[in-house]
Amino acid sequence: MANDASKIRFAPNGALYIAPAPVPGSSGGTTPPVDLGTANTVPTGYKALGYVDEGGVTLTPAIETQPVNAWQSAVPVLYNVQSASFSVKATLQETNEVTTELFWGAEWVEVMSGDPTPVGTGVFKLDLSSTPDLKELSLVVDWNQNAVRYRCVIPRAMISDRGAIQLSRTENGKYELTIEAMDYDGSLGYVLTNDDIVDVTP
Template sequence: MANDPKKIRFAPNGALYIAPAPVEGASGGTSVPTGLGDPNAAPDGYKALGYADESGVTLTPAIETQPVNAWQSAVPVLYSVTGASFSIKATLIETNEVTTELFFGAQWVEVMSEDPTPVGTGVFKLDLSSTPDLKELSLVVDWNQGGIRYRCVITRAMISDRGAIQLNRTEPGKFELTLEALDFKGNLGTVYTNDDIAAA
């Protein structure tokens, strides 16, 4: 097969979306996308995470293996799978309700006045629990180069790591997040594309 520079791909545009993870056997929850969908809108039930920094999004599928050695051979005779993972890392730079709640692991609630009839004060707070719950999320990552589109759908995921926020005069606040895919009916994730890379 000849080299083809037209098959070199970039990801100059993209978006990240989250929703509550669907619950197996339950109805009325998140419906996970099963195709590329509308490139200009969030999938139904999902919320956009806004801008990510210029490093973009890092997708890391990994398979851990263990060699099987035999008496009759100096090299392994095969490898067995001991683990699999799929991680998604991004640094979000848009400060909004969705990104801040995701980063801090809590929901904004309005501070109410202490009058006989409590009313909203216009001030909101995040209560950071000393025993936080780990919420299950569903994640969609879209990217494209012109009309060539890709979509990665992670049905179930959890945040496994958060970076530090550095507050300074010249750089925006950054919310660094790493999410790890969880098993859902034997699946870690699905990638869709309209790229001409596979035989029909």
């Protein structure tokens, strides 16, 4: 196969979307998209996470294997899969309801005042529990270079790590998240594309 510079890809544009994870065996939750959609269009049932810092998004599929050794060979004769994982890491730049609730792992609730008829005060409170409830989510990562589009769908996932928030006079607040795929009917997720990279010749 000859070298082809036109096959070198960049990701100058993209977006992250989240939704509640689908509920296996029922019609509840979110239905993960099975098509590429259109650029800058939020998939049905999902919410956009807005700007991501200039480092972009890091996708890391991993397979951990264990060698099987034999008496008759100085090298492994087989490798056995011990575990598989797929993680997505990004640093969100927008401070809004979706990003802050995702980062803090809790929901904003308006502080009420007045008795016997409570009235909203315009102040919102986010409770950080000492025994937090781990919420499952569904994640879609879109990226494109002109008309060439890719979409990675993780139907069921959970936040596994959060970075520190740096409060600074000269730099905006950022929310660093690592999201790990979880099993969904035998799958970690899937990637869709219209890129001309597959040889369909019979």
